[in-house]
Amino acid sequence: MGWNSANRIFAPVARALVDTGADDTTKRKVLGDLIGELQEGDWDTEDESLEDFLDDPAIVKAFADKGVHLSDRRCCRAEHAKDPAAYLLALRHEDVSEDEMAQAIDAYAHHLATRIRSTRDETRGATQASKVTDYAADLIDPKVQS
Numbered sequence: 575m576g577w578n579s580a581n582r583i584f585a586p587v588a589r590a591l592v593d594t595g596a597d598d599t600t601k602r603k604v605l606g607d608l609i610g611e612l613q614e615g616d617w618d619t620e621d622e623s624l625e626d627f628l629d630d631p632a633i634v635k636a637f638a639d640k641g642v643h644l645s646d647r648r649c650c651r652a653e654h655a656k657d658p659a660a661y662l663l664a665l666r667h668e669d670v671s672e673d674e675m676a677q678a679i680d681a682y683a684h685h686l687a688t689r690i691r692s693t694r695d696e697t698r699g700a701t702q703a704s705k706v707t708d709y710a711a712d713l714i715d716p717k718v719q720s
Contacts, residue, residue, distance in 0.1 A: 580617035584608060588627055605636040613640060625702035680716040687715035 578703045587608060609620065619644040629635040637643070662678050690711040712718045 580608065580612045580620075581623050582613060584623045585626065588623075588630075588633055592627075592630060592633075598635075601630070601632040602636045602639070605633055606639045607639045609636060609642065655692075683714050684717050687711040687718070 580650045584605075588605055590689055591604060596604075609617075613620065619646055620637060620640075622635065624644060651676055659700075662682055688711075693707060
């Protein structure tokens, strides 16, 4: 099945589920099954449809369940949570709102602060090292500042 036919099937079904307020479990199951069937028909442009629904986590998960990701993996927030630096790099390639970029920067700062705090035991032999470590981590961590 060519991209045009598959996308013309997928998009209206996905929009109908969103517009009618279907819960995330329903969207993920229905669209996951649809994606699987379309893939069996040689749908090779799933990423184009994924791009249209990046703002809906359930739809993104339905694609991920079937092994469909964007090349820069920006569709996978869970993956980015493990590596905030990679997420920031992915954001620079897209039109991203200032708020989303600020949230990503805060998440990265929190990630760094957590790593600094995890080194506390390694520096415990030094005088006042844990206080300095805590101070440095608190200084950059937006979650502590708010």
